[in-house]
Amino acid sequence: MVRRRLSSEEEALWTALTRSVRPLRPGPRMATSMPASRADNPAKTRLTPPAPAAAQAPTRVAPAAMLDNSWERRIRGGTISPDMSIDLHGHSLSAAHARLNQAIAHALANNARVLLVVTGKPPKTAEKLGGSRRGAIRGEIGHWLETSAYADRIASVRIAHPRHGGDGALYLILRRRK
Structure with missing residues (x-):
């Protein structure tokens, strides 16, 4: 499948959309990044993990399916x-x-x-x-x-x-x- 290049207007719209989305369930998130050297080739865009936070939120304990x-x-x-x-x-x-x-x-x-x-x-x-x-x-x-x-x-x-x-x-x- 051949991908077409996004116009600058479409790219700005996509960036705004991805920043406004909140995950349904919290968890590890992958952020999209497009280095300037690869901005001309969207096929080489890759997902990179976000930088580790200095203080991570405490992990939540999920409700148990079975009790004693x-x-x-x-x-x-x-x-x-x-x-x-x-x-x-x-x-x-x-x-x-x-x-x-x-x-x-x-x-x-x-x-x-x-x-x-x-x-x-x-x-x-x-x-x-x-x-x-x-x-x-x-x-x-x-x-x-x-x-x-x-x-x-x-x-x-x-x-x-x-x-x-x-x-x-x-x-x-x-x-x-x-």
Whole structure:
């Protein structure tokens, strides 16, 4: 495939676009660089890693897929007792996101271990018509939790027992203070 050369206007637009993009998930990033000697040949453009930062951000601890056996038994059996709960269904995405962050901050301030987050189930008509199987809030909550300022304080995220809402709710298991 033969590549054509970008015009100076296209090159400026591309540069502006690449500077404005934020990654969905944080991680190692590759920056594009085009040395002046290679600016005339875009085929020789290469990706170079960014210069190491003087002080790197602390690594975040990801929520665990499995907890110890006593937690697993309590979650499966529905004997877990949420310390706090928040009901997000019926809210707009922005309002739900703000309420979720407030609830996590409040739970952490009160040393709660289990936060029940009710997201709601999608309407039954959407499932019958072949629509989305998840609601909008449920679809976004994973990303919200990953990018939250409290992400390192979340030990695990699990689907709630039917007693607490089943597929329409989640347990957030919070880490103890260090």
